[in-house]
Amino acid sequence: MRPFIKHTGIAARFIRDNIDTDQIIPSREMKTVSKSGLKDGLFAGQRYISGRKSNPDFILNQEPYGEASILLSGKNFGCGSSREHAVWALKDFGFRVVIAESYGEIFYNNCIRNGILAVQLSADEISTLGQTVKIDLPQQKIDNHYFDIPVADKNILIEGMDAISATLKQKDKIDEFFEKDEKKFGWKYP
Amino acid sequence: MHMAKTLFDKIWDAHSVLDEADGNCLIAIDRVFLHERTGSVALESIIENGYSPRNPSAVFATMDHIVSNKVDRKADDSRTPDGNVFITATRDAAQKTGINLIDVLDEDQGIVHVISPELGIAQPGLTLVCPDSHTCSQGALGALAWGIGSSDAEHAIVTGTLRVKKPPQMRIKVSGKFKEGVTAKDLALHIIAKFGAAGAKRCAIEYTGNAIREMSIEARLTLCNMAVEFAAFTAIIAPDKVTFDYLKERRYAPKEVAWKQAIQDWKTLFTESGAHFDYEYEINAEDVQPTVSWGTSPAQAISISSEIPENADKIVLDYMGLSKGTYLKDYAIGGAFIGSCTNSRLSDLRAAAQILEGRRVKDGVTAICVPGSMAVRRAAEAEGLDQIFLAAGFEWGVAGCAFCFYAGGNTFAPGTRVISSTNRNFEGRQGPGVRTHLASPAIVAASAIAGHICDPQNLKEA
Numbered sequence: 073m074r075p076f077i078k079h080t081g082i083a084a085r086f087i088r089d090n091i092d093t094d095q096i097i098p099s100r101e102m103k104t105v106s107k108s109g110l111k112d113g114l115f116a117g118q119r120y121i122s123g124r125k126s127n128p129d130f131i132l133n134q135e136p137y138g139e140a141s142i143l144l145s146g147k148n149f150g151c152g153s154s155r156e157h158a159v160w161a162l163k164d165f166g167f168r169v170v171i172a173e174s175y176g177e178i179f180y181n182n183c184i185r186n187g188i189l190a191v192q193l194s195a196d197e198i199s200t201l202g203q204t205v206k207i208d209l210p211q212q213k214i215d216n217h218y219f220d221i222p223v224a225d226k227n228i229l230i231e232g233m234d235a236i237s238a239t240l241k242q243k244d245k246i247d248e249f250f251e252k253d254e255k256k257f258g259w260k261y262p
Numbered sequence: 263m264h265m266a267k268t269l270f271d272k273i274w275d276a277h278s279v280l281d282e283a284d285g286n287c288l289i290a291i292d293r294v295f296l297h298e299r300t301g302s303v304a305l306e307s308i309i310e311n312g313y314s315p316r317n318p319s320a321v322f323a324t325m326d327h328i329v330s331n332k333v334d335r336k337a338d339d340s341r342t343p344d345g346n347v348f349i350t351a352t353r354d355a356a357q358k359t360g361i362n363l364i365d366v367l368d369e370d371q372g373i374v375h376v377i378s379p380e381l382g383i384a385q386p387g388l389t390l391v392c393p394d395s396h397t398c399s400q401g402a403l404g405a406l407a408w409g410i411g412s413s414d415a416e417h418a419i420v421t422g423t424l425r426v427k428k429p430p431q432m433r434i435k436v437s438g439k440f441k442e443g444v445t446a447k448d449l450a451l452h453i454i455a456k457f458g459a460a461g462a463k464r465c466a467i468e469y470t471g472n473a474i475r476e477m478s479i480e481a482r483l484t485l486c487n488m489a490v491e492f493a494a495f496t497a498i499i500a501p502d503k504v505t506f507d508y509l510k511e512r513r514y515a516p517k518e519v520a521w522k523q524a525i526q527d528w529k530t531l532f533t534e535s536g537a538h539f540d541y542e543y544e545i546n547a548e549d550v551q552p553t554v555s556w557g558t559s560p561a562q563a564i565s566i567s568s569e570i571p572e573n574a575d576k577i578v579l580d581y582m583g584l585s586k587g588t589y590l591k592d593y594a595i596g597g598a599f600i601g602s603c604t605n606s607r608l609s610d611l612r613a614a615a616q617i618l619e620g621r622r623v624k625d626g627v628t629a630i631c632v633p634g635s636m637a638v639r640r641a642a643e644a645e646g647l648d649q650i651f652l653a654a655g656f657e658w659g660v661a662g663c664a665f666c667f668y669a670g671g672n673t674f675a676p677g678t679r680v681i682s683s684t685n686r687n688f689e690g691r692q693g694p695g696v697r698t699h700l701a702s703p704a705i706v707a708a709s710a711i712a713g714h715i716c717d718p719q720n721l722k723e724a
Binding site: 148239242 | 279280286288292299302311313319342344347388393394395397409410413414416417420421422423459460464490491493494495514516520521524559667668669689691694
């Protein structure tokens with residue numbers, strides 16, 4: 073996974089509450105069994121008008137936001153379906169950061185797993201951000217705003233950790249756990 | 263001194279393999295469930311990366327999301343264009359990795375959160391994950407069950423663990439008696455409307471109280487199912503005699519000596535007096551009314567006899583084709599759907615059939631029932647419920663998620679108002695421009711008959 077240290081980019085403002093993962097990528101846009109090639113499906117419900125023409129009223133169709141790498145939104149962003157395709161579509165489009173008031177839990181975790189920084193800021197703080205935004209993860213700063221992030225998530229992003237190989241380094245401990253567990257809770261192991 | 267533990271703490275601690283000190287824990291995962299829509303990607307990625315399941319017998323895959331719901335479906339038939347690739351990819355990858363596959367034409371096939379309890383796969387005290395947000399349903403059995411993404415599913419299958427931050431905890435106590443006609447679905451909508459769509463604050467919620475104790479497992483599944491709709495990590499209900507009676511003799515439930523050991527362990531799964539919760543709330547069951555959503559978030563729900571709120575968002579009202587100050591019963595419907603992991607079990611179908619018996623669906627209403635599993639469908643048919651649905655003018659499909667969401671293919675026409683026993687009323691969820699109202703199966707049935715949103719109590723005699 074690509075490590076995340078610092079990033080400066082164009083911030084697209086899509087401020088609404090409860091943007092669910094069906095909106096981020098509608099189910100009908102999940103056409104192949106793949107994690108890539110999903111950028112055309114991103115926000116497909118809003119991005120296109122009939123005949124799949126670009127909707128001029130949608131932010132990502134307005135210059136310079138076709139080049140945006142930071143997305144600003146409201147409360148409970150990414151609620152709903154667990155589909156990781158929502159994160160893969162954002163990533164495929166070029167987004168590296170989402171800044172919102174709060175997140176759907178599964179979406180948030182999916183972001184971290186894919187090297188996307190999902191930051192929580194207040195609506196007031198988000199409203200002060202300009203067209204270009206600068207993020208420093210080690211310092212936990214967005215422009216001049218300090219942000220909180222769980223240490224565990226920060227570490228994963230900075231290291232660009234491959235979660236499975238990192239865990240497999242602990243295989244002995246996992247084996248030991250399951251050995252004891254099977255002795256104690258035999259009914260769990262048919 | 264012994265720190266009093268919550269039910270959640272007990273299961274969490276029993277599964278803690280490693281505390282990584284930065285807030286993350288490696289939690290042992292007992293069971294993984296997959297479905298073809300998101301599980302296919304996870305399995306293919308495992309194979310591509312040269313990994314294999316740590317314990318393939320603990321991994322189950324079903325086909326539910328985009329399978330055809332037509333009675334004469336074939337093994338690869340999808341209800342969405344090109345959906346067959348997800349079905350065949352899941353089947354192939356399941357065979358290659360050696361996990362348990364419940365295929366389209368198997369007698370056990372059905373929606374993951376319906377068949378996992380039905381087959382006795384979800385059990386008290388187990389950790390169970392699935393790349394599906396409604397995995398929280400299975401907390402109804404006293405399992406610690408939660409929805410994850412595909413990458414985490416790969417991680418759980420390959421390593422037998424997940425890296426998780428311990429969530430905060432919330433207890434919601436429901437006391438008293440429900441009024442006649444009020445169901446677990448009404449309670450779920452009532453709670454979400456009260457707390458808001460982000461109101462559970464990523465907590466693990468424990469539902470307690472005498473009103474919960476008196477609920478069947480099927481009703482508990484409905485209640486826990488919708489925890490994700492107000493931003494919970496998951497929901498859980500302490501196992502009790504109702505749980506044990508439900509699980510006994512189920513296919514994957516422990517048997518004989520193992521059953522006795524399991525019961526002993528399961529009886530220790532409760533929150534100790536004085537245990538700490540980050541948030542505690544109490545709900546009076548008498549306050550819960552038959553509840554229907556009016557907007558495009560499950561939190562936008564009201565008592566069926568209340569006015570559309572004065573402060574309703576104009577964008578939402580426009581999408582839903584509603585006006586402030588009007589009543590839900592003023593609105594004609596074009597569609598009615600009974601199904602989904604929320605409300606497609608035998609008790610749901612019985613409740614709907616009781617209203618449909620001897621009546622006909624209003625002209626112009628497309629009414630569809632899709633049982634949650636083939637076992638539910640067979641049980642309903644054994645009681646003659648299929649004949650009641652069909653005589654009333656409902657379609658009677660074969661198991662799957664069906665019209666709960668749109669993934670391309672057939673659905674209701676844009677602008678159609680649909681009363682639905684499902685869990686999400688997001689814009690476009692059931693199809694472009696489709697206006698979804700969430701409700702209990704009884705309200706869906708009564709509305710299909712009346713031709714407008716209707717409380718079963720107000721249905722005119724046939």
